[in-house]
Amino acid sequence: MTAFSEFPPALPALSHPRSDLDPLDWSDMRAIGHRMLDDVFNDLENLRDQPVWQPMPDTVRSAWHAKLPQAPTELAIVYKAYCRDIAPYATGNRHPRFMGWVHGGGSVVGMLAEMLAGGLNANLGGRDHAPIACEQQVIRWAAEMLGFPDDASGLLVTGTSMANLMAVLVARTDALGEGIRTGGLADAALTAYAAAGVHGCVARALDIAGIGSDALRLIACGADGGMDLATLRTTIAADRAHGLTPFLVVGTAGSVDTGAIDDLAGLADCCAEQEVWFHVDAAYGAIAMLSDAKKPLLTGIERSDSVAFDFHKWAQVPYDAGCLVVRCAASHRAAFERPANYLKRETRGLAAGSPWPCDFGPDLSRGFRALKVWMTLSTYGTDRLGQIVDRTCALAVYLAERIAREPLLACVAPVHLNIVCFRVRGGDDTLHATIAADLQEGGIAAPSTTRIEGRVVLRAAIVNHRTREDDIDALIDGVIAFAALHRQR
């Protein structure tokens, strides 16, 4: 009782008139906010007239070595610095002629959703509130898209790299029991299997999980670009014979190099018979489920135990928006849940609504990624997103046909979905890397490179919803022009 009365009766006056961070004059703030929004709209409306990408000049690079800003600065001045030093020198993936790596183009709706989410500042780690209901809706939609049961669980995360890591942890706990979460792996010798062209983040996931990337067996691929199932079976059998514990097969739906898709139904059979966890890395390929024409290529994904994919690639949701979906919610939860006094659950009030998202992944505090996904899917509808899948795949075929007609160029891999790998005949590794950089620095187009059968080649991934045939023509014309230029030297 006494402790409270010992406090001084009056608090000392604060020296600053306002201690909070809200504006003194909301009308000034409104004006600058509206100006920012208009600038973004103008920028997006005129994307096509801008270079795809431009390197940062040295003056801009050096602007990023300022001291910690102790004193306040007018927002208008800070915004000016953004317009000068950041906006013109971003990745360029919004642009229709960005074709490097696998980057989504984003959308106006996604941008607006980001703004609204920022305004709400919700924390989706847990507790009972509508943003979590929104995320759960998005997860149910993801499950529906994949042909998973309605009670599958899932989480929005940064990207497929994180989702794959979480899937490895779920599969590990499922194979060895929850005891390994406290006791560690000890001398459990787990092994995992994936196609030779699997994304590097899967090996890294095994590394981070403490299993070690050497535990990943890379299975040779057949003519269709997918894992050879006979080799998979003999490799698993050989590992078992050596006393190892096969626990995970990672199928790929849309490989990063060429867009190849494993025989997912065959993998589902194999995993059922071998009793190992069947995970699918469908980073961008999952969205092909929204296309009636492409969906059959992914048959079998609905039988997997878990799927990792990105909304920020083919679904055009702004970065970042990855997703993990797990068929068995109990297995998912068993890998992450950890009770804590300060996270106690109740049946009413804000602490209700258990289980919480923090019971299904490594993050406690989490942003409202779900809003931009929900708003994108709701506004455009899955039919339109499926049409983007069809159109970008058709553009990849158009690109391959143009390459076939150019005597100087040759495709070096089959076109499975929306990725085309090609080379300049007679050109060496350096020439291909040089042409990619020339196109990027010229602001003309942004392909990337990869290595196919030991040689560096050009690679175009048509992911952006804004890309048209004339953008493909610009890429080809640019490659031919730079190839000719370097030949003359």
Ligand SMILES: *Cc1c(COP(=O)(O)O)cnc(C)c1O
């Ligand atoms: C992009 C990609 C990843 C990595 O996803 P992030 O969202 O960048 O973490 C993994 N696998 C494949 C096949 C990919 O295309």
